[in-house]
Each structure stands twice: as structure tokens, then as C-alpha cells.
Amino acid sequence: MTATAMTLVEHHSWLPAGKRAAVCFNVDDVHPATSRDEFDAGGDLGRGALGRLERLLERNPSVRVTLFVPPDWRLQRLVPTRRWLTRIPFLRERIHWAPLTPKGRFRVDRHPEFVSYLNALPRTECAVHGLNHAHVGPRMAVEFQEQSRSRCRAMLEEGRRIFAAAGLRHVQGFAPPAWNAPPALCQALSDADFRFITSARDLDTAVTGEARTAGSGLRGASLIQPTFIRCTPEENPTGATASSAGLVHFTTNFQATSTIDRALAIIECGGLLLIRAHIFKTGGGITMLDGLDNAYCDYLERLWRELETRYGDALWWTTLAEVADRCRATRS
Numbered sequence: 001m002t003a004t005a006m007t008l009v010e011h012h013s014w015l016p017a018g019k020r021a022a023v024c025f026n027v028d029d030v031h032p033a034t035s036r037d038e039f040d041a042g043g044d045l046g047r048g049a050l051g052r053l054e055r056l057l058e059r060n061p062s063v064r065v066t067l068f069v070p071p072d073w074r075l076q077r078l079v080p081t082r083r084w085l086t087r088i089p090f091l092r093e094r095i096h097w098a099p100l101t102p103k104g105r106f107r108v109d110r111h112p113e114f115v116s117y118l119n120a121l122p123r124t125e126c127a128v129h130g131l132n133h134a135h136v137g138p139r140m141a142v143e144f145q146e147q148s149r150s151r152c153r154a155m156l157e158e159g160r161r162i163f164a165a166a167g168l169r170h171v172q173g174f175a176p177p178a179w180n181a182p183p184a185l186c187q188a189l190s191d192a193d194f195r196f197i198t199s200a201r202d203l204d205t206a207v208t209g210e211a212r213t214a215g216s217g218l219r220g221a222s223l224i225q226p227t228f229i230r231c232t233p234e235e236n237p238t239g240a241t242a243s244s245a246g247l248v249h250f251t252t253n254f255q256a257t258s259t260i261d262r263a264l265a266i267i268e269c270g271g272l273l274l275i276r277a278h279i280f281k282t283g284g285g286i287t288m289l290d291g292l293d294n295a296y297c298d299y300l301e302r303l304w305r306e307l308e309t310r311y312g313d314a315l316w317w318t319t320l321a322e323v324a325d326r327c328r329a330t331r332s
């Protein structure tokens with residue numbers, strides 16, 4: 001097993017001239033499941049969850065969005081249903097704790113209307129969200145756990161092939177399902193020339209310029225500034241030349257349960273306010289606190305109006321890919 005060390009280097013000089021802070025918005029788990037399945041994750045197009053997002057974009061012309069799309073979503077339930085099998089030692093780590101959707105059922109290249117709809121959304125970029133969003137054992141949505149760097153690389157390539165076959169326009173960004181980004185995955189992302197990753201979610205640490213992430217996913221990254229992840233492997237099994245232009249990490253620091261004061265503090269500190277939502281509110285046995293229902297849409301509109309009133313042109317309304325490109329261009 002190859003050990004990989006990760007170094008985190010905070011980046012500062014990324015804001016364009018005249019901007020004091022930035023705002024990004026991302027929505028996770030967008031895939032072709034419809035309300036006739038366990039839940040509408042985008043498959044109902046304008047009649048459902050994506051319609052809600054589209055109206056939100058229409059009414060708020062400054063706002064831009066990054067959609068994280070799993071190439072071949074397989075989780076049918078988000079909670080365990082196989083009770084007794086999961087109590088058997090050895091077996092419990094090797095089975096899926098709930099039945100999976102058949103392979104390919106929600107593969108995006110099999111859903112051309114869904115792809116056309118995403119491609120036509122204004123001010124929207126799509127990025128890769130895992131591959132199947134599933135793993136055997138108790139952490140059933142944590143797709144990346146023990147896989148090797150080359151296995152991670154193969155999964156990334158398969159996701160890319162599916163997006164290419166689908167004709168889905170996308171950027172070179174990645175969100176690991178359920179936040180977890182082990183070093184082997186970060187190394188594989190660098191090898192494959194991905195530009196950004198969102199792994200840490202921290203909704204509790206008090207906002208300061210020096211605050212570090214201590215919530216879900218990656219720890220020790222800046223709470224409010226982009227952070228370069230540098231991986232130094234002890235050996236290089238793929239033979240790839242070291243050091244791409246850099247993988248930039250962004251921290252999710254705001255969601256439906258956060259206060260407007262938290263958003264204002266991030267702006268006041270000159271950071272990147274990264275607002276996050278899930279495309280569905282309830283389904284698969286759980287309810288998401290940050291599901292994009294009407295109440296969260298209303299709250300987001302209130303927040304965005306407040307930011308526009310207070311800061312006007314001094315705010316950079318941007319996307320994760322655009323900030324990553326700025327970071328890579330301004331890296332000393």
C-alpha cells in the first residue's frame with residue numbers, strides 16, 4: 001500500500017481587483033431519478049426539483065451554480081434495510097447494507113432529456129460527484145474509503161467516460177460522496193488533472209481569517225479561503241509526472257441551517273462564501289436539512305438580496321471552476 005502525505009497550503013491573492021469577497025452556490029446529488037422512483041433528484045426536470053432551481057436562477061440573475069452529478073447513482077435507500085446480515089462478522093463489511101439500484105439505471109448517458117436540460121440551464125456548471133455514490137459496509141454513501149490510488153483513478157476515468165458519452169458539459173471539479181477524500185483519492189484527482197474538490201463541510205467553527213475546518217471531511221483546511229492540496233506519494237505507480245498545476249480545495253461553510261450573520265462574517269473576512277444544498281429534501285429513508293425545498297429557496301433569496309444590498313459590486317458572484325482557475329493563475 002502506497003502512503004501519500006497531503007500538505008494543505010492556503011491561498012490568498014485570488015480575488016479579482018475591486019472585489020472584497022466571493023459567493024458560490026452548489027447543489028449535490030443531481031441525477032435522473034424521478035418522483036416515480038424513491039425521490040426526484042432531477043429526473044422530473046422543470047416539473048420538479050430542477051424547475052425549482054431554474055426559477056431560483058431566473059429570479060436572482062447574479063447567482064451562478066455548480067451542480068455535482070453522480071455519473072451512475074446506485075443508492076436506492078440512504079439508510080440500511082438489510083438488518084440481520086449486517087450483524088454477521090466478516091460479511092457485514094462486504095455487503096451493501098441496502099439493495100442497490102441496477103447498474104446503469106441512472107447512468108446519465110442513458111437519460112438524454114436530463115442531460116439536455118442541464119446543458120441548457122443558465123449560469124450553471126456541472127462537476128463530478130463520485131461514480132456510484134455507494135460503498136459496501138456501514139458507511140454506505142461514503143464511496144471513497146480504502147481504494148488504492150489506481151482504483152480511484154479508474155473510477156474517475158469511468159465517470160468521465162460516462163459524462164463524455166452523455167454529452168454533458170462539465171468542468172474539472174469533484175465532490176466525494178459524503179465528504180470523505182482520502183489521500184489516495186486526492187492523488188488520483190491530481191494525476192487526472194482535476195482542478196478543484198469540495199471535501200470539508202464546517203458549519204460550526206466560528207468565522208475568522210485563521211479558522212480551520214473541523215467538521216465533516218477534510219480537516220485543517222481554511223474555513224473561508226481556497227486551499228491547495230499537495231500530495232507527495234512515496235512511490236508513483238501510474239508513472240505520471242508529479243505536480244499538476246494544483247488541486248484547489250473549497251470548504252462548504254454555509255447551508256440552510258446557517259444564520260445570515262455567518263454569511264456576513266465570511267464576507268467581512270474577505271472569504272469565499274460557499275452555500276450548499278441537496279437537490280432533494282426527503283427520500284430513501286432520510287430528510288436532508290439542506291434539501292432545496294421552497295423554504296430553503298425563500299431563505300436563499302432573502303440572503304442573496306441582503307448581500308446585494310450591503311455589498312453591491314464589491315461581491316464576486318462566481319463558480320467553483322472560475323475561482324479554481326483564478327487560484328491556479330495567481331499561485332506564486
Ligand SMILES: [Zn+2]
Pocket residue numbers: 028029129133177178
Ligand atoms: Zn452526495
